[in-house]
Amino acid sequence: MTDLHRPELLDPSRHHRGGFDSGEPTLDVWLRRYAGQNRRRDTAATWVIATGEDQVIAYASLAMTAIDRSGAPDVVAKHAPDPVPALLLGRLAVDHRYGSLGVGTSLVAHVLATATELNVRVACRAVVVTALDSRARTWWERLGFHAFHPEDPTDTDLYLLASEIQATFSHIH
Numbered sequence: 001m002t003d004l005h006r007p008e009l010l011d012p013s014r015h016h017r018g019g020f021d022s023g024e025p026t027l028d029v030w031l032r033r034y035a036g037q038n039r040r041r042d043t044a045a046t047w048v049i050a051t052g053e054d055q056v057i058a059y060a061s062l063a064m065t066a067i068d069r070s071g072a073p074d075v076v077a078k079h080a081p082d083p084v085p086a087l088l089l090g091r092l093a094v095d096h097r098y099g100s101l102g103v104g105t106s107l108v109a110h111v112l113a114t115a116t117e118l119n120v121r122v123a124c125r126a127v128v129v130t131a132l133d134s135r136a137r138t139w140w141e142r143l144g145f146h147a148f149h150p151e152d153p154t155d156t157d158l159y160l161l162a163s164e165i166q167a168t169f170s171h172i173h
Contacts (some may be wrong), residue, residue: 003052007110010046012036016055019147022093058103061090085123119162131156171172
């Protein structure tokens with residue numbers, strides 16, 4: 001088994017991204033071409049899990065966002081400012097060769113720990129994601145995320161309240 005590093009911020013000069021293959025070309029291209037640019041422009045920070053040889057095998061991009069209160073579920077909007085402060089988990093991908101090891105779940109746990117720390121310093125009411133498809137939506141829901149419009153099976157926008165993160169941690173571990 002390959003030794004894996006703990007999640008760390010992407011270092012484009014050190015981390016090898018060329019061989020990354022999640023099976024979803026748009027996610028692979030984003031990691032190779034845009035992750036470094038987004039960091040330099042302060043629009044997204046990319047966290048990676050890499051092998052001992054610095055080959056990226058999983059990544060997640062994070063950025064601040066806001067939720068329009070008028071379109072948010074009541075539990076998100078209640079007693080919140082407009083817009084509602086949130087953390088966007090913009091992209092999450094795992095190289096298909098490592099897909100069954102729980103690396104993606106571990107990276108989500110890291111993101112949720114980051115959200116918890118962030119919430120202590122600045123307001124972060126929820127973590128939001130847009131699932132790639134219905135299969136991914138089901139995966140996120142198993143981790144405790146909720147669809148913005150649960151009655152719509154095609155809705156891929158999901159959230160997890162900061163107050164629910166601890167319960168999700170106990171579910172993940």
